[in-house]
Amino acid sequence: MISTFICLHCGGTYLRNPRVKNQKYCSDKECRRANRRAWKKKNYATNKSYLQKCLDSQKAWRARYPACDYQKQYRKKHPEYVNRCRELQKKRYKKQPTVNITIEEIPLSKFDLSLSGIRIMNQSRILQVEKLMRIYGQLQPVVEQNLR
Numbered sequence: 001m002i003s004t005f006i007c008l009h010c011g012g013t014y015l016r017n018p019r020v021k022n023q024k025y026c027s028d029k030e031c032r033r034a035n036r037r038a039w040k041k042k043n044y045a046t047n048k049s050y051l052q053k054c055l056d057s058q059k060a061w062r063a064r065y066p067a068c069d070y071q072k073q074y075r076k077k078h079p080e081y082v083n084r085c086r087e088l089q090k091k092r093y094k095k096q097p098t099v100n101i102t103i104e105e106i107p108l109s110k111f112d113l114s115l116s117g118i119r120i121m122n123q124s125r126i127l128q129v130e131k132l133m134r135i136y137g138q139l140q141p142v143v144e145q146n147l148r
């Protein structure tokens with residue numbers, strides 16, 4: 001007796017394989033994957049030990065491949081990506097309006113008494129100031145009070 005079934009994924013009609021009970025999917029790769037997904041989804045919802053096994057497996061995988069390392073590893077493995085990003089960033093910097101920065105030496109005596117305790121603390125702060133001037137064309141108050 002020849003019997004057929006309708007595949008739940010692709011909707012095609014196929015001859016039933018006598019070795020497979022309750023056949024619902026054909027042998028097409030996408031349909032087999034759909035069958036697997038459906039089985040997993042059903043097991044996730046009903047089988048607590050299967051769910052726990054999957055969660056443990058995911059946890060172990062995440063421990064082997066920490067999310068924080070992903071970008072680092074990707075950049076190591078794809079130097080062309082890194083170069084492309086650098087070039088694009090250089091272009092973005094070039095697009096920004098340029099402001100001629102003239103840094104003037106001002107003797108401490110010309111400072112107001114209220115400013116005498118203020119100074120720029122380190123190189124990164126100076127770079128921040130320069131960056132802000134390039135972006136906004138004005139100086140943002142990025143100075144720290146010298147507390148002594």
Ligand SMILES: [Zn+2]
Pocket residue numbers: 007008009010011012025026027028031
């Ligand atoms: Zn199918």
